[in-house]
Amino acid sequence: MSFPVSTGDTALEIEQSASNRTAELLNAAKKHILFTANRPDIVMASGEGMMLYDTEGQAYLDFIGGWAVNSLGHSPAALRDALAKQAATLVHASPGFYNEPQAEFAELLCSVSGMDKAFFTSTGAEANESAVKLARKHGALHLDGAYEIITLKNGFHGRTLAMMSATGKAHWEPLFAPKVNGFMHVPINDLDACFAAVTNNTCAIMVELVQGEGGVHELSEAYLYGLRKICDMYGILLIFDEVQTGLGRTGKLFAFQHYGIQPDILTLGKGIGAGFPLSAMLTKEKYDLFQPGDQGGTYTGQPLGMAAGLAVLRELLGRDLTASADVQGRYLKSKLEELAEELPVANIRGKGLLLAFDVPEGLAPKLSAACMAEGLLVNAPNATTIRLMPALIVEQGHIDEMAAIFGRVFRNILKHVG
The missing domain is CATH 1.20.5 (Single alpha-helices involved in coiled-coils or other helix-helix interfaces)
Incomplete structure (x- = not known):
């Protein structure tokens, strides 16, 4: 072709x-790719920095960032070089052996997170499945067989059968029955509801600190402190799903650092590999509970992925991109506030470079499509919300251009819809 x-x-x-x-x-x-999503009639061919290019040469300023994946932008040199070097040395040895980049990456990741042990997988859903299995192992050993996990309504934890059951999306409830049981859903920031859901069968509480797919909704500090107290009181585990928020996205290396509260289990994905499929589950020494055969996978800790993750983390730390995400996130918020002075933009929210805002009902998908036609990629997770997740390398010039394009598109749409 x-x-x-x-x-x-x-x-x-x-x-x-x-x-x-x-x-x-x-x-x-x-003809040959299984339908799972409505995709536009374009084919992406290449990318560099903040820009994506399709097969016809059209350029797109990317404020989706591969769904918060491309933390270093498109085709970053640090990732390219690490993959090329490791591919020439050792791609895969089997999960039955340690390898050099695995040991180095685990040590560095545990050091910067305050956790003790790491288990590496390929997707955020796998990392969350690992967290659920570890929590249930804890329940089996220390809580008389407790297995239920409390999660939040409107949350998102992945698309495996178990994680779709853990996810609190109402429209997923009838899908793929029978559900994996053992998940209780409670409203966000409602501590009384969470406390009431705790029973003798509860082994863990699992939350996103910022609900990304749910429209960028943050947990309050008081609520999170309350969850920590509940877990400590009953000996149950507190799991932070930072698949979308981890590795600098919110202006801290990990979102939990905004609150000063550590989890018992932490899951990471998306930005950890900057585009390479990689995720991790981290935990404390005392929860190193698995026995041989309890957990594993063919590609867990494979050298190529470990080299990618190590290079990405070193680049994030070396360039202090976490601090940059905080600075640029504040600037992006200020530009959105300027737009809100003349356009129906409301409820600007989020942390760092994970931001969202509301527009009139039904306009979000139209705005997303119209922006793409003008060379700007933004995300509409629902009919009223626009979400922005640019790479951590974004600069003020990119933000100015985004705001100009979005404002122009929005004005034009408003003319047509009155």
């Missing part, structure tokens, strides 16, 4: 060649 272009081709011929290639790729994708 390649179309070689000679130096004598005209601009029109090159454009037609690109269009033909895109058409063939789209035809192949629609």
